[in-house]
Amino acid sequence: MDQIKIGKFIAEQRKKQALTQAQLAERLNITDRAVSKWETGRAMPDSSIMLLLCEELKITVNDLLHGEVIKMENYNKEMEKQLIEMIKEKEQKDKQLLTLEWVIGVLSVLILLIPIIIAAYLPIEQEWVRMVIVFSGFIPCFAGFFFALKIEQVAGYYKCKHCGHTHVPDFKTVSFSMHMGRTRYIKCPECGKKSWQKKVISKE
Numbered sequence: 001m002d003q004i005k006i007g008k009f010i011a012e013q014r015k016k017q018a019l020t021q022a023q024l025a026e027r028l029n030i031t032d033r034a035v036s037k038w039e040t041g042r043a044m045p046d047s048s049i050m051l052l053l054c055e056e057l058k059i060t061v062n063d064l065l066h067g068e069v070i071k072m073e074n075y076n077k078e079m080e081k082q083l084i085e086m087i088k089e090k091e092q093k094d095k096q097l098l099t100l101e102w103v104i105g106v107l108s109v110l111i112l113l114i115p116i117i118i119a120a121y122l123p124i125e126q127e128w129v130r131m132v133i134v135f136s137g138f139i140p141c142f143a144g145f146f147f148a149l150k151i152e153q154v155a156g157y158y159k160c161k162h163c164g165h166t167h168v169p170d171f172k173t174v175s176f177s178m179h180m181g182r183t184r185y186i187k188c189p190e191c192g193k194k195s196w197q198k199k200v201i202s203k204e
């Protein structure tokens with residue numbers, strides 16, 4: 001925040017409203033010294049008085065904080081830019097998540113298979129030791145699958161084949177639906193039809 005610029009802006013807008021420092025101070029129920037301090041950039045208006053000040057000067061708080069009147073068209077452009085940036089960031093993150101899902105999936109399978117292979121080929125005397133080795137991979141494997149499935153639910157969207165609607169289903173729907181890779185047989189919340197829905201990164 002540029003306090004000097006904001007100060008000059010306050011003075012400018014005050015004069016535009018044909019008010020003296022004393023008149024403005026009176027309307028805000030403060031001393032004219034305080035107004036003078038703002039206008040010379042030595043102090044910022046208190047947040048408690050900002051709304052009232054902006055009302056008197058016929059500006060927005062956003063204008064005040066920028067030290068200039070922000071045009072409506074720029075407002076929209078700025079918001080749009082922000083929005084596009086956010087969408088891009090989400091898409092990037094979702095892509096990374098889906099790669100991570102793949103890695104977790106492979107690791108989960110390995111963690112399940114490796115102990116089974118070891119148990120099959122190692123010359124182990126006691127049968128229970130063999131069983132413990134065989135089952136040792138089950139819990140980490142299920143944990144891995146659970147995380148992978150959670151990622152698959154939240155990253156990106158599923159796209160309905162009938163109406164093109166994109167949506168994020170709940171975890172239960174994702175868990176209990178038939179699937180081939182990431183394509184799942186689920187019901188569309190928009191048109192209500194069931195179809196094989198592909199995973200997409202972009203909403204539209």
Ligand SMILES: [Zn+2]
Binds near residue numbers: 165189
């Ligand atoms: Zn649909």
